[in-house]
Amino acid sequence: MSRPPCCRRIAGAPRCALFKPAGVPASSLAEVVLQVDELEAIRLTDLEGLYQEQAAEQMGISRPTLGRIVESARRKVAEALIQGKVLRIEGGSIEIAEKRKFKCYDCQHAWELPCGTGRPEDCPQCKSRNVHREGVGRLGGVGRGRCCRGGR
Numbered sequence: 001m002s003r004p005p006c007c008r009r010i011a012g013a014p015r016c017a018l019f020k021p022a023g024v025p026a027s028s029l030a031e032v033v034l035q036v037d038e039l040e041a042i043r044l045t046d047l048e049g050l051y052q053e054q055a056a057e058q059m060g061i062s063r064p065t066l067g068r069i070v071e072s073a074r075r076k077v078a079e080a081l082i083q084g085k086v087l088r089i090e091g092g093s094i095e096i097a098e099k100r101k102f103k104c105y106d107c108q109h110a111w112e113l114p115c116g117t118g119r120p121e122d123c124p125q126c127k128s129r130n131v132h133r134e135g136v137g138r139l140g141g142v143g144r145g146r147c148c149r150g151g152r
Contacts, residue, residue, distance in 0.1 A: 008037035009060040009097040019080070019087040032080045035092030038073035045070055101134035110134065
């Protein structure tokens with residue numbers, strides 16, 4: 001028996017939960033379910049252009065896990081597009097990341113930004129480029145390996 005997946009951090013809830021071919025009632029089409037964490041993985045790697053290691057860090061998972069999620073998500077999206085199926089976005093073991101913390105190492109100014117807004121280029125106070133993300137260690141981030149259900 002496999003272990004339950006740990007929560008994957010996402011920037012926010014999807015804007016749309018259903019996509020379908022135009023002009024065909026959804027009730028007459030087969031359906032493919034894309035989990036919310038799969039959508040987030042596609043957003044980070046394909047839309048934002050992050051390397052898998054960076055995307056995995058933002059989601060609080062390992063790089064190999066992100067690779068498997070991206071592969072599954074791309075397969076589902078391709079199936080829906082090519083075979084004319086409904087693509088429903090729902091489910092998954094997720095937690096919504098509210099904010100990311102940054103700190104300027106020159107003036108010690110600390111601030112927060114919403115997830116999904118990109119990395120700041122410079123400090124808003126002193127304009128230094130010596131800005132680092134707070135709470136992110138060498139192994140990939142706050143809460144890595146901890147599940148939102150309380151276990152590991």
